[in-house]
Amino acid sequence: MSRLIGRLPKVGIRPVIDGRELGVRESLEVQCMDMAKAAAKLIEETLRFPSGEKVECVIADTTIGGVADAAACADKFKREGVEVSLTVTPCWCYGTEVMDTDPLTPKAVWGFNGTERPGAVYLAAALAGYSQKGLPAFGIYGKEVQDEGDQTIPQDVSEKIIRFAKGALAVAQMKGKSYLSIGYSSMGIAGSMVDVNFLQDYLGVRAEFVESVELLRRIDKGIYDQEEYKKALAWTKENCKEGKDYNGDEAQKSAEEKEKDWEKVVKMTLICKDLMNGNPKLKEMGFGEESKGRNAIMGGFQGQRQWTDYQPNADFTESILNSSFDWNGIRQAYTFATENDCLNAISMLFGHLLTNKAQLFSDVRTYWSPESVERVTGKKLTGIAENGIIHLINSGSTTLDATAQQSDAEGNPTMKPFWDISEEEVQKCLDNTKWPAAIFEYFRGGGFSSQFKTKGSMPITMCRLNLIKGIGPVLQIAEGWSVELPEDVHYILDERTNPTWPTTWFVPRTTGKGFFKDVYTVMAKWGANHGAISHGHIGADLIALASMLRIPVNMHNVDENDVFRPSAWSGFGEELEGADYRACDNYGPLYGFK
């Protein structure tokens, strides 16, 4: 069940048709409506929301042969909460008379590749109309000619329909929600200085600000679910075992002090959940305003410093919120950034909305060349790590799902949507995580950090949204793999850093040229200290989503054939990257103005 206020967006399917009666329209009614039903079936059988709900499609009541039908369809879509539109047809139709003219609805058009009727001709005419009217639309056209009665959806068409629908639903889900900033600037990290106008203009997201002192107020006044707290503390004691205390004797806290820290960090977690999405229990307790929450689809905790100089850090809170489980069982992960890095929270949210999976928040900490690894460990890097690795590690906000203790059908390490995760897998994630006392030099107020390493090798994608003054937002994407180093190599390298934090060793896919020339260059070109990492190779989905949001992509290692953007982008030139920049600049932010 979605934690957010309001209904989930629906996908509207628009079967358009040649309006000429006395034969033409009548001969196409069944095929046209069947295309719409096939598209709806594909989407509903393939996609779900991160909260687990199924995606619902709404098909126009009739085929759309002219503006009256188009208006009736738009009216139905409005009533039904449709926020994405897919137009389908096997034949010629009257472009501007049947188009979806809603400027805020991400839209695509699928023209059946059959020659009995000029479906592709309509597709081109429709896309020309959308381009001429400044309403970018995705064009979908299968490579192989299909026979007139063929109601199957070819693989290439299916892939584009799903890629479009995933990105479009992500756009629709963000609109009207909040980013919850608990505290503000963290250690001068620019991404933590929340850019309210960017959130509003590009994502339709409002920034909500709550001072960190609110956590103390609620802790001191007992403004949290007392019953849940008891359950949470007991679960935590049972499942979150302290690791080695790396602090010197003089900085180590006593067992009693650590007990107090555990109690506080559990309360912090309950309170951050309540701040994000409210809690009806608080109303029963007489805290009506606090029971409402901030309708936050993502959030961030400043933490460092001030709070962490005085209070236990939020690593436990951030780790548990970003995981697909807690004391209440297996559930949708939150999207919650440490160091209040809002830009990384957005990057995590893109990954979460596109995959329905929990996300990693990492410092892009160290590039290790094969030579340096051999120098300090005496061992050679092998396999896909042989040309160098990047150490991804940050206190806090990395999901425990990133222990990679979940398995796919073949038994390989993976990360799954919460509804596919078993209790046993949850326990393995917890059993492979230790919670050493927070390192005193950084976290004077104490607390605990999640300590684990990502097991085995998984396909992963790191992305990062950056703000470049004068251009605005740009997105960078690096597909690659997590790798597990031999224990002795991992230990030596990890001990040189902050071994109390979670580690993922990352090997980006390199191409030998440009920004992906080699592993070193990928890190050198990374635009900030943080990256958001998602399971799977989702670069093409991120590229499609970015184009819907008018955010240019400045770096990616996705095969050019998988780059899918609105057809109008072609009007900005053949060289895809420059065209992307020109198109995004031309259209400007979805909800704002340049």
Ligand SMILES: C[C@H](O)[C@@H](O)[C@@H](O)C(=O)CO
């Ligand atoms: C050293 C700082 O306190 C840490 O927070 C650092 O590792 C960071 O994560 C900075 O992004």
Ligand SMILES: [Mn+2]
């Ligand atoms: Mn960091």
